[in-house]
Amino acid sequence: MKRTIELLIVPVVGNCAVRTSEAICLDRRRRPTMGSFRPLCRCSSRVFASTSIHAIGAVLLFPRSFSLPLSPTRKLTVAAAVSTSALSMINPSSSYSQSSTEPETMMAPSTPRWKPTCLYYTQGQCTMMNEPMHLEKFNHDLSPELQVKANEVNNLQSQQLDYLLVLDLEGKVEILEFPVVMIDAKTMNYVDFFHRFVRPVEMSENRINEYIEGKYGKLGVNRVWHDTAIPFTNVLEQFEDWIIHHRLWKKEAGRSLCRAAFVTCGNWDLKTKVPEQCKVSHIKIPPYFMEWINLKDIYLNFYRRKAMGMRSMMNQLGIPLMGSHHLGIDDTKNIAKVVQRMLADGAVLQITARRNPKSLDHVEFLFKDRIR
Numbered sequence: 001m002k003r004t005i006e007l008l009i010v011p012v013v014g015n016c017a018v019r020t021s022e023a024i025c026l027d028r029r030r031r032p033t034m035g036s037f038r039p040l041c042r043c044s045s046r047v048f049a050s051t052s053i054h055a056i057g058a059v060l061l062f063p064r065s066f067s068l069p070l071s072p073t074r075k076l077t078v079a080a081a082v083s084t085s086a087l088s089m090i091n092p093s094s095s096y097s098q099s100s101t102e103p104e105t106m107m108a109p110s111t112p113r114w115k116p117t118c119l120y121y122t123q124g125q126c127t128m129m130n131e132p133m134h135l136e137k138f139n140h141d142l143s144p145e146l147q148v149k150a151n152e153v154n155n156l157q158s159q160q161l162d163y164l165l166v167l168d169l170e171g172k173v174e175i176l177e178f179p180v181v182m183i184d185a186k187t188m189n190y191v192d193f194f195h196r197f198v199r200p201v202e203m204s205e206n207r208i209n210e211y212i213e214g215k216y217g218k219l220g221v222n223r224v225w226h227d228t229a230i231p232f233t234n235v236l237e238q239f240e241d242w243i244i245h246h247r248l249w250k251k252e253a254g255r256s257l258c259r260a261a262f263v264t265c266g267n268w269d270l271k272t273k274v275p276e277q278c279k280v281s282h283i284k285i286p287p288y289f290m291e292w293i294n295l296k297d298i299y300l301n302f303y304r305r306k307a308m309g310m311r312s313m314m315n316q317l318g319i320p321l322m323g324s325h326h327l328g329i330d331d332t333k334n335i336a337k338v339v340q341r342m343l344a345d346g347a348v349l350q351i352t353a354r355r356n357p358k359s360l361d362h363v364e365f366l367f368k369d370r371i372r
């Protein structure tokens with residue numbers, strides 16, 4: 001039987017038969033519609049178990065179509081040698097380390113082609129900006145991913161806020177990553193980003209290593225985390241410089257953000273995690289964290305349907321996932337895309353939750369209908 005494979009990604013690490021269930025096969029006859037990148041058929045290990053791929057590294061055959069005879073007894077010979085740098089175009093796990101675990105990653109269809117963001121760059125520490133190979137491999141400009149098309153602004157509503165600071169913290173025990181993407185609420189345009197990896201203050205080195213291995217090791221970015229993470233208090237100092245630079249805040253007691261608000265997917269980030277981290281870091285909750293927009297509440301009230309998280313919003317709106325889910329900077333970009341889409345559809349983004357400055361444990365929720 002002859003079938004045309006458009007894209008075949010075969011992760012080959014040691015014994016490929018174990019990993020082949022993760023191979024993704026796109027069948028040309030079931031070409032996805034423009035804008036989607038879905039694994040149309042997950043090739044089962046049954047199909048590939050008898051293949052004889054036992055190479056080291058990864059094999060990527062892309063983008064030209066080629067014909068392969070597919071049968072359960074077929075021996076697949078890979079003639080094309082493709083470098084791991086080619087794999088890194090679609091798979092951030094190969095970006096920074098030799099992790100053998102494939103992250104949950106999808107490729108966004110876009111021009112120019114998608115590539116993983118350089119995480120040294122996002123933290124102001126990339127030293128390879130003059131190296132063409134590095135620039136070829138990694139993205140150093142977030143704006144193309146969040147570009148707004150001219151016809152998307154037709155339904156824009158008047159907004160009370162000028163800027164939206166999309167924030168999606170990572171870290172269950174202590175905060176490990178603090179990523180912010182700034183969107184102009186009135187034009188939907190991407191403006192800037194702030195991204196820092198955060199070093200826990202109360203954990204032993206061993207515990208930190210285990211924790212980071214378990215979380216970022218899976219995504220292949222544990223090395224860049226170790227190279228760049230700084231304590232939460234230092235992150236906040238730098239973040240304050242950033243919001244002052246953008247004229248969103250003045251360093252005065254009790255000052256909230258000016259013309260801007262955080263946008264989070266749920267209340268957890270600012271209701272729960274930031275106060276917990278402030279306690280651990282022995283600081284007061286900074287005044288700019290006192291109110292926020294829970295995107296899920298806006299989503300519920302605007303579309304009149306529930307979305308329990310970022311992925312369900314993206315699914316419902318038909319927005320393809322970019323990058324690695326649970327890498328904070330990638331999730332933040334994905335949430336920013338949801339924000340842009342909701343603005344384009346005519347949603348008004350306004351504060352949904354406010355902490356009482358006199359009684360910090362008390363948060364008032366401003367929408368009657370909300371996700372609980």
Ligand SMILES: [Zn+2]
Pocket residue numbers: 118119120121126127128129134138140
């Ligand atoms: Zn770089």
